[in-house]
Amino acid sequence: MMSLAEIGRVGSGLNRPECVLTTANGRIYTADWRGGVAVTETDGSSWWLLPDEPGFDLRPNGICLMPDGAFLIAHLGDTDGGLYRIAEDGRTTALCTEVDGVPLPPSNYVHLDKKGRIWATISTRHIPRSLGYNQSVRDGFVILIEKGQARIVADNLGYTNECLVHPDGTRLFVNETFSRQLVSFDISENGDLSNKTVIQEFVHGTYPDGMTFDEKGGIWITSIVSNRVIRIAPDGRSEVILEDCRPEHLDWVEEAFLSGQMGRPHLDNAQSEKLKNISSLAFGGADLSTGYLGCLLDDCVYRFKSPVKGYAPVHWQFEGPKRHG
Numbered sequence: 231m232m233s234l235a236e237i238g239r240v241g242s243g244l245n246r247p248e249c250v251l252t253t254a255n256g257r258i259y260t261a262d263w264r265g266g267v268a269v270t271e272t273d274g275s276s277w278w279l280l281p282d283e284p285g286f287d288l289r290p291n292g293i294c295l296m297p298d299g300a301f302l303i304a305h306l307g308d309t310d311g312g313l314y315r316i317a318e319d320g321r322t323t324a325l326c327t328e329v330d331g332v333p334l335p336p337s338n339y340v341h342l343d344k345k346g347r348i349w350a351t352i353s354t355r356h357i358p359r360s361l362g363y364n365q366s367v368r369d370g371f372v373i374l375i376e377k378g379q380a381r382i383v384a385d386n387l388g389y390t391n392e393c394l395v396h397p398d399g400t401r402l403f404v405n406e407t408f409s410r411q412l413v414s415f416d417i418s419e420n421g422d423l424s425n426k427t428v429i430q431e432f433v434h435g436t437y438p439d440g441m442t443f444d445e446k447g448g449i450w451i452t453s454i455v456s457n458r459v460i461r462i463a464p465d466g467r468s469e470v471i472l473e474d475c476r477p478e479h480l481d482w483v484e485e486a487f488l489s490g491q492m493g494r495p496h497l498d499n500a501q502s503e504k505l506k507n508i509s510s511l512a513f514g515g516a517d518l519s520t521g522y523l524g525c526l527l528d529d530c531v532y533r534f535k536s537p538v539k540g541y542a543p544v545h546w547q548f549e550g551p552k553r554h555g
Contacts, residue, residue, distance in 0.1 A: 231470055231471065231472065231473065232459075232471055232472045232534060234472075234474055234503055234504045234505075236534055236535065237472075237504055237505070237532050237533070237534050238532070238533040238534070239530045239531070239532060239533065240258060240270060240274060240522065240530060240531045240532075240533050241258065241260070241268070241270040241274060241276050241529075241530045241531050242274075242276070242529060242530055243276060243529055244260055244262060244268050244270075244276065244528075244529045244530055244531070245262050245263040245264050245268075245529065246261070246262065246263040246526060246527075247260035247261060247262065247268065247524045247525060247528070247529075247530070247531055248260075248261050248290075248291055248292075248509045248510065248524055248525070248526055249261040249290070249291065249292045249293050249339070249440075249509070249510050249524050250510050250511070250512045250522050250523065250524035250531055251293065251294075251295055251512055251543070251545065252512045252513065252514030252515075252522055252543075252546075253295070253514075253545060253546060253547070253548055253549075253550055254542075254546050254547055255272075255549065255550070256271075256272040256514075256515075256516075257269060257270065257271060257272070257550055258270040258512075258514065258522060258531060259293065259295060259301075259550065260293075260524055260531060261290035261291060261292065261293045261303075261524070262278060262290060263289065263290070264278060264280060265280050265281055265286065265287065265288040265289070265290065266278055266279045266280035266281060266288065266290060266301070266303070266316055267279045267290065267293055267301050267303075267316065267551075269550065269551065269553075270531070277553055279301065279316055279318065279320065279551050280316075280320060281316060281320055281322035282319065282320030282321055282322065283322065286322050287307075288303055288305055288314060288316075288322070289305055289306045289307050290303045290304070290305070290306070291304045291305075291306035291337065291338050291339065292304035292337075292338055292339030292340045292341075292350075292351075292392070293340070294340040294341060294342050294348070294545075295342075295545040295548050295550060296315075296342065296545075296548070297548055298317075298318075299317075299318040299548075299549065299550055299551040299552060300315050300316060300317045300318060300551070301315070301316050301551070302314070302315055302325060302340045302342070302348065303315070303316060303340070304337040304338055304339050304340045304350060304351075305336070305337055306336045306337060306338065307336050308336070308357075308358070309336070309357050310327075310333065310334075310335070310336065311327075311333075311334040311335050311336040311337030311352060312324060312325075312326060312327035312328075312333075312334045312337055313325040313326045313327075313334075313337060313340055313348075313350055313375070318551035318552050318554065319554050320554065325348075325375070326350070326373070326375055326380045329373055329380050329381065329382055330381075330382070334352060334373075335352050335354065335355050335356075335357060335359075336352070336353070336357070336359050337350060337351070337352050338350075338351045338352060338353045338390060338391055338392075339351045339390075339391060339392045339393060341392075341393055341394055341395070342544055342545065343395040343399070343544060344395070344399060344544055345399070347374060347375070347376045347421060348374070348375040348376070349372060349373070349374055349375075349393050349395065349402065350372070350373050350375070350393075351370065351371070351372055351373075351390040351391060351392070351393050351404070352370060352371050352372075352373070352390060353370045353389045353390050353391060353407070354367060354369050354370050354389055354390075355369045355370075356369065360492075360493050360494050362389050362408065363389070363408055363487070363492040363493065363496075363497075364408060364490050364492065365388065365408055365409060365410070365487070365488075365490075366490065367388065367389070367408065368386045368387060368388045368409065369385075369386065369387075370385075370386075370387040370388065370389050370390030370406070371384060371385040371386075371387060371390060372384040372385075372387070372390060372393060372402070372404060372423070374421045376421055383421060383422060383423045384402075384404070384415060384423045384426070387404065387406050387409070387413075388406040388407070388408050388409025388410075388411070389406060389407040389408040389409065390404060390405075390406060390407075391404075391405040391406070391407045391438065391439050391440070392404075392405050392439065392440045392441050392510065393405070394441055394442065394443070395417070396414070396443070397443055397541055399417070400416065400417055401414045401415060401416055401417060402414065402415045402417055402423060403429070403441060403449065405438040405439060405440070405441055405451065406438070407437050407438055407439055407454070408437065408487075408492075410431065410432040410433075410436060410437065410438065411428050411429075411430060411431045411432060411438070412428075412429045412430045412432075412438055412441070412449070412451060412462070413426055413427060413428050413429060414426075414427050414429055415427075429449070429462065429466075430451075430462050430466070430468060432451075432453070432460075434480075434484055435453070435455065435456040435458070435475070435480045435483075435484055436451075436453045436456060436458055436460070437453050437454050437455055437456070437487075438451045438452070438453055439451075439452050439453060439454045439508075439509045439510065440452040440508075440509055440510030440511050440524070441511070442511050442512060442513060442540060442541070442543070443540070443541040444461070444513070444536075444538040444539060444540050444541055445518070445538065445539045445540065445541050446463075446464070446538055447463075447464040448461050448462060448463050448464065448538060449461070449462045450462075450471075450511055450521075452508050452509060452510055452511050452523065453508075454497060454507050454508070454509055454526065455475065455480065455483050455496070455497065455507065456473060456474075456475045456480055457472070457473060457474040457475050457500075457502050457505040457506075457507065457508050458470055458472065458473045458475075459471040459472040459473075459508070459511065459521075459523070461538070471537075472505075472534070474502040474503055474504055474505040475501060475502050476501040476502065478501075479501030479502075482496075483496045497526070498527070499527070500527050504532075505523070505525065505528075505532060506525050506526070506527035506528040507525050507526040507527045507528075508523045508524065508525045508526075508532065509524050509525055509526050510523070510524035511523055511524070512524075512540075512543070513536065513539065513540020513541070514540075517539060518539045518540040518541070518542060519535065519536050519539045519540070520533060520534070520535060520536065521533070521534045521535075521536045521540070
């Protein structure tokens, strides 16, 4: 297991950098609770891409970089959700706020695949969403947006979190945080999902949130609360790469989860040595051998040297937004 002494910090002054993305030009992008995206340059300095309307109250959870430098934002409002687009000049428009005539609940994540399709997750229909922190609640879903049309392609999931199309393009992987499992679906030519398969079931203290792939076909999972990073090899064997949590705190959260009593207090504090509720992971650096960890409760991104290089994401060669103003 990796030592915490090997973990560094990148950036400062970030606000709830839950989702982290990297590109070949060395930039690091994070969701920022100010209402947009923090852009951390190679010198460690940061600037913010925010809506040009001050009253536009976005709560970014997942973010997705587009070829033209715009970002898609999964809006995690208290009672409302949806996907929004922030252009590099700050112009902000709604991409999708309802499906089948029903407004989207607070929305978790958004992902662009190689075919230009947009996948997004809604963790739960319960409001407040803390009512979905329960293993018996399975009302999360996945939507697909293609050619301007949005539809639900998977439903009845246990708190749907990050989703990612496999590098071969044939399967969608989804973390079900409070069903505590990683699942995959086969993707048909028209984007329909079928053949739900459980790839990994997780045990005590693991609540899968983020994911990414490495160049050897492994899947990397981040877990909130326990601050675990887990690598699942192509043959299904899993290895804990990193962990940072006090056992008594983890036991307290686990007891609440198993008794159906988990709530915001169990996620809104970090009892750890260094990591403050890690939530996502992206490989970056010159050769994709550096791991970057987003988190819920710190003002920076964590950095570590990975034993395996990452697989270049769809947005890897995108230049990203130009700074305006």
